[in-house]
Structure formats: C-alpha cells, structure tokens
Amino acid sequence: MKNLNLFFVGIVLLSLSCKTDKKEEGQKKEVVEPTSVLEKVANAHGYENWKNIAQIAFTFNVDRDSTHFERSWIWKIKSNEVTHISGTDSLTYNRKNMDSLALKTNGGFINDRYWLLAPFNLIWDANNFEHTLVTNDTAPISKKSMQKLTIVYSNEGGYTPGDAYDFYFGDDYVIREWVFRKSNQAEPSMTTTWENHIENNGIKFATDHKKDKENFNLYFTNVVATPTN
Numbered sequence: 001m002k003n004l005n006l007f008f009v010g011i012v013l014l015s016l017s018c019k020t021d022k023k024e025e026g027q028k029k030e031v032v033e034p035t036s037v038l039e040k041v042a043n044a045h046g047y048e049n050w051k052n053i054a055q056i057a058f059t060f061n062v063d064r065d066s067t068h069f070e071r072s073w074i075w076k077i078k079s080n081e082v083t084h085i086s087g088t089d090s091l092t093y094n095r096k097n098m099d100s101l102a103l104k105t106n107g108g109f110i111n112d113r114y115w116l117l118a119p120f121n122l123i124w125d126a127n128n129f130e131h132t133l134v135t136n137d138t139a140p141i142s143k144k145s146m147q148k149l150t151i152v153y154s155n156e157g158g159y160t161p162g163d164a165y166d167f168y169f170g171d172d173y174v175i176r177e178w179v180f181r182k183s184n185q186a187e188p189s190m191t192t193t194w195e196n197h198i199e200n201n202g203i204k205f206a207t208d209h210k211k212d213k214e215n216f217n218l219y220f221t222n223v224v225a226t227p228t229n
Contacts, residue, residue: 037133037149037173038122044173045119049202053077055226060112064216072222073109082109116205116220118165119175122151129153139168139177140191141212146170146177152184175206192218201225 039047059072072085080095084105093102114121122131129151137148146168155162166179175194182189194206196219203225209218 037147038126038131040173041149041167041169041175042119042123044169044204045175046199046203047120047123050120052227053201053203053225054228055224056113056116057222057224057226058112058116058220059222060115061219061221062217063219064214070221071108071112073112075109075113082106084109115209115218116223118167118178122149125151125153137168140179140188141177141193144170144176147173174204192216198223201227 055074055076057072057074059070061068061070070086074083074085075081081092082095082105083090083092091101091105093099093105095102095106098106131149131151134148134150136145138144139146139148147170149167149169150164151167152164153161160182162183164181164184166181167175168177169175174197177191177193179188180190181187190211192209192211194209196208197204197206199205200223205220205223207220207223210216
C-alpha cells in the first residue's frame, strides 16, 4: 500500500511541481511595483516578515480516500540547505550544488514548498510569468464573489513551463481558493480551497487544501518558521 500511495502522489503532484529553480528563491526579492496586486497578496501572507525568517520546517501530507502520504522538510533559507525526511530515511543537500539524487529529491521540495508559500512565489517568480486581475469573479468552490488573479508562466525554464494558476481572494488579499491549469488549458487540472490559516512568526500559512465533493485533503502539519537570532 505504501508503494501505491507513493505512485498516486507522484502522478498527482509531479504535474504540480513548481516552478522556477533558476534563482535563489527566498533570498532575493524581485522588482515588483509597491502597489501591485502581487505584492498585496504576498504581504497579506506575511511577506514583509520573510526577511526575518532563518528556517522553515513543515510536513506535507496528502489524504485521498483511504490512502495517506507524507514527507517532511527543513529548509535553511540563507544557506539553501534542505533536509528531506520520509519515514526513517533522510537526505540533506545544498540546492546550490546538487547531484542526481538531490535533483530528484528537490523536485518534491519545489512542489511542496510551492503549495506552502505560493503567495511569496508571486514575488520570487514575478519575472517569469504574466498576470491579470479580475476584480469581481465567482470562486469555483464556494461560489462567492472574489477577486481573481491569474498568472501564466513562460514557456521556458522551470519544471512545468506554460502552466497557469487562478488565485481567488477577498478584500483582505488572503487566498481562499485556487485553480491549477496545466499548459494554460481552459479546463481546471486541479481546484482546491485554501483554508485553516495559521500564523507563525508573522508568516500566514493555509494548512488545508480540499477538493469540492471529494475525499481529498492536501495539508500541512508541524509548520514552524524560525526567526533569525
């Protein structure tokens, strides 16, 4: 059953492995207009406090029907050292110098971190996508009226070039739902909620991502943002 779980998660989540790995994400702020919607969404999730965070630790979980998958990560942001923990196995590597095993593992890290920190990727990846804003649209799950920010990644670089995301949020700019559209296709590839937000040292995290009318939850546990000394 464990192998089946890994196979399932690999099929579902590799399609979402995101995004650019060209620059040192989390260490360099891209040039974004101070009043842009990208920065408003990022700041609503605590981006202004990111400079004070030295390390992020979290466990990425997926439950679907009777299956469960999880893996844990510790990311030392300044050095870009990552530790991957799965069961009793662990691997520590530096993203600045990766061998073949680290590269394979890093694909999972990019995916899981994107789910956790997608609002910050609006800043880190700003030079690698086009974006549009609709100020009044209907959210796909709740059917509530929300703003919709759409980003479409360029066709070069990254793990899944050309993909699109639709972020739904209210006047507080906190993400409530999103849609992933592979290769910018019209039909959604995956739609989930962003709910059960927690705040840790000034960073806001959505800990649950559920599908509508399905027994599916992608969620985070053991989330700790450690500040610098």
